[in-house]
Amino acid sequence: LITTLLNLWGVRAAARVGFAVLAMEIVVLLVFVVSAVVVLVRDGAQRGWLTPLTGDTGFSMAAVLGAVSIAVLSYLGFDAIASFAEE
Structure with missing residues (x-):
């Protein structure tokens, strides 16, 4: 429903929302990777x-x-x- 409304609103709006979602996914992935590296460096591989x-x-x-x-x-x-x- 949200995607349909965005496409009806305009391609640029849908592209901006898609880019914002992609940026949030990359941030979450980077936080996970950095957290995993910190734990591995601090505690070592168990x-x-x-x-x-x-x-x-x-x-x-x-x-x-x-x-x-x-x-x-x-x-x-x-x-x-x-x-x-x-x-």
């Missing part, structure tokens, strides 16, 4: 860099298959379930 990806115990096939099914449905959408059922 665990390995790949621990969030590999976990402490390694991989399990059940976890991989569960993640793959969620990823496929997230990418293709829930309407793909009917297509997959036909195949």
Whole structure:
């Protein structure tokens, strides 16, 4: 609704609002990156860099298959379930 109203108001207004939103996103991203660097410099890395990806115990096939099914449905959408059922 807001985007439609901005486009009806004018392209320049929509461009200004889009630029303002982009600037806010960049500021938030910079604050996050600076905060992360400050914490890493102050406290050091508490665990390995790949621990969030590999976990402490390694991989399990059940976890991989569960993640793959969620990823496929997230990418293709829930309407793909009917297509997959036909195949």
